[in-house]
């Protein structure tokens with residue numbers, strides 16, 4: 001029985017085939033969104049490359065809200081429709097889910113080599129069934145997860161990226177950059193997605209924005225302006241994760257994911273400065289372990305789980 005699985009973000013789309021409930025590692029393919037007019041074209045190309053396998057079910061994780069069998073990417077003009085995908089793939093069953101929800105489903109099954117431990121914390125045995133995935137990529141979103149003893153998962157859908165930036169982070173930016181410039185950082189996503197890092201660097205250095213990965217590369221090469229921006233950005237991510245830790249009490253673990261999330265792993269000292277900054281209720285972030293999802297296929301595993 002073949003399944004088509006997909007993880008579609010604002011920049012990249014990853015597709016794979018699973019057979020007998022196991023992802024075929026050879027089939028995993030990454031496509032750049034810029035190279036296609038719409039998602040249906042990505043599916044057509046992928047199925048051609050895979051010699052048109054007979055697909056029985058489909059699960060696509062989309063970086064945007066999902067409702068009534070339809071979805072739309074927040075950071076690219078692509079839409080998704082369950083019925084259209086069923087006709088395109090000839091599948092009996094098509095499921096659309098949010099991409100962070102897919103990561104939430106994957107949490108219990110992430111193999112040890114699929115995550116890196118960024119911060120250990122004493123396990124709170126009574127409360128360690130709650131986890132949180134924080135995705136920082138082209139967009140920003142979270143998924144709160146509750147795990148049952150039998151290995152089941154409840155993954156809660158959210159649109160955290162479009163909440164207002166917490167006031168303490170906004171005030172910090174206003175102190176550093178001036179009130180006028182700080183207004184550019186209105187939402188959580190505008191601050192913590194890749195374009196937030198670009199915008200922060202441009203504001204600090206009074207220059208044109210450059211890509212987040214180029215700032216990361218410059219920081220690794222020791223460029224002082226990039227190092228300073230990166231340190232500040234990681235501290236702000238720490239402040240945001242402190243807020244999220246209090247919202248969701250993820251004492252099993254807070255899992256960073258996404259292209260920008262992966263780069264925070266190099267900056268844990270700066271992150272911790274923000275994460276543990278506030279004395280009030282500090283025991284909650286103190287008791288929250290932090291992990292990094294390194295497995296590029298994690299959302300695809302979550303799709304597989306959601307189908308079974």
Ligand SMILES: Nc1ncnc2c1ncn2[C@@H]1O[C@H](COP(=O)(O)OP(=O)(O)OP(=O)(O)O)[C@@H](O)[C@H]1O
Pocket residue numbers: 008009010011012013063075099135136137138139140193194195211212213216257258259260263
């Ligand atoms: N090393 C890096 N350091 C910082 N940012 C990076 C790095 N590599 C990629 N990025 C940024 O990560 C973002 C892409 O993230 P990701 O690879 O998670 O894509 P995506 O799945 O399409 O995103 P999303 O699911 O949020 O829509 C881009 O904004 C890119 O500039």
